[in-house]
Amino acid sequence: MRIGLLGTGPWARTAYAPALAGHTGVRFTGVWGRRPEAATELAERYGVAAYGDVDALLADVDAVAVALPPSVQADLAARAARAGRHLLLDKPLAVSVAEARAVVDAVERAQVASVVFFTARFQKEPEAWIEEQASVAGWFTARAQWLGAVFTGDSPFAASPWRREKGALWDVGPHALSVLLPVLGDVRHVAAAAYGPADTVHLVLDHATGASSTLTLSLTAPPAAAGADVELRGEAGVSLLPGSSEGAVPALSRAADALVAAARTGRPHPCDAAFGLRVTEILASAHDMLTGGADRDQAAGPGPAA
Template identity: 40%
Template sequence: MNAVKPRLRVGMVGTGYWAGHVHLPSLRAHPDVELVGIWGRNNLAAERLGEQFGVDAYPDLDGLIDTVDVVDLSISPAAQADIATRAAKAGKHLLIEKPIADTLKAGAALADAVRVQGVAAVTLLIHRLRPERAAWLDARRAEKPTSAHAHWHSTAMRPDSPYAGSLWRKDFSPLWDVGPHIIHQLESVLGPVVAVSAFAVGQRTRVALTMIHAGGATSAVAIDMASSRDQPLQTIDVLTGTGMHNSPPLSIDGVLSHTHALRLLRDEIRSGVTEHGFGVDVGLRTLAVLEATDRSMARDGAVVDVDIV
């Protein structure tokens, strides 16, 4: 008779819109998770979410970290890098948002902590976490792709968006917000990005990006984060040896993707084997591409090599 495996004790770090609408509903409903508590810089917000989800709001971050097996983070990249590194050094497993840090140096410190401590970590890249999208991307990779185009039109930075008050999104180009999703998908088909050329348009809510991949394939990305469209448009077109392939529609369901991420994290913790392809190494590679795009935009779209990590 199989022994019943204990549930993972998880602490939530973050009290923003995405934490309340994606992370916490998923954690609360997962049969293998015990949601222990919530911490945030705004203790009143933590208390409100704690009351909503039936758990304690912790006034002390270290107190929460000490109590749990897993730390789930939904905060700004700079704060996430610092807190996730502290949690990893304390031997805690991680479920982290993208981008994993605000600089490549901070991301490398996080990756080193995860590796040295031997903890499990999964990055929440919600599109490729969906099995149907992963299967479509894998099929395209097998068909000798030569190029791809991605279009991302979102309302995230419009004044009426729940993300409009996000300070870190205003400080960075849109590529730092949605770029990890796009880069991760395109690299899974065309291979690692080795060079980029990027332009920001208007109030930095629109970006045009060209990427050169190892082996010579190319990809082009158009992003508009303050689109006049009421419905998001997120498509990928891939040219392969069998013709042009358009990505099938994918509903954005962050809770479903988070639930898949929890399953991957649970399996890694139980097996000790990392096979899922959503670890901090993926997040670190994405950071290298993002920093290269910033250097390119600062040089009026000059082609910039991506640092090897």
């Protein structure tokens, strides 16, 4: 599979480019970026072509990996799907339901494969834990804390305009949902409150299995307090999400494996664009409540069970 990279920012440079370049099952073909000079620099580092035109890159590849802000990603992902290209996408798929649905519609019409990179779903220990807990009945409640220090520590993402605008709800909220939905089922209702420093938000979710979960999300945690924790409690007792022994690059390599397999077999991956749309619907419901656009407690919108 010939794959091109759309994006040249910190995430593209530190995760996507090395993962694609080191992958034996895909051929890293080229780079396009909104800043041509950055695309040239990154392409030269890996000995691939730099493209000044997206359509020229699409003409030379079978798939694209996208490391761009979500609204930019959504538009280019739909464009690539319409061109018949498979999609390796980042979370969140989009920051509006309409944008996310447009991607899914394009994927379905073109019958291309799609995988959205939710990090924990492609790291060995967390992935195995999620699969194991999903097979256990009787979960009563869950507590998830996804606390980043992006705006308080020395993070390369601190200057990201979309993170500054959208905050933790849209940046780390997708990670928490990607862990909880496979275990506790789809979300029927959401309650949201913005109590705490800066972008800190709290969500309460009512799941289709009858379980409930609470989420605390922030990109403004003190560096010493940053981290991600998920705790499940139910008839089987208490279970904690394990940490991962590996970083983003090996996980992205597995996501590329998943894309290749989905393209070859025609079987959708659990983290496909449709799942990305469902995550967007849930986050959009929470966002509406936080910004006064909806009742404090509302249904999370239509969607298949996760």
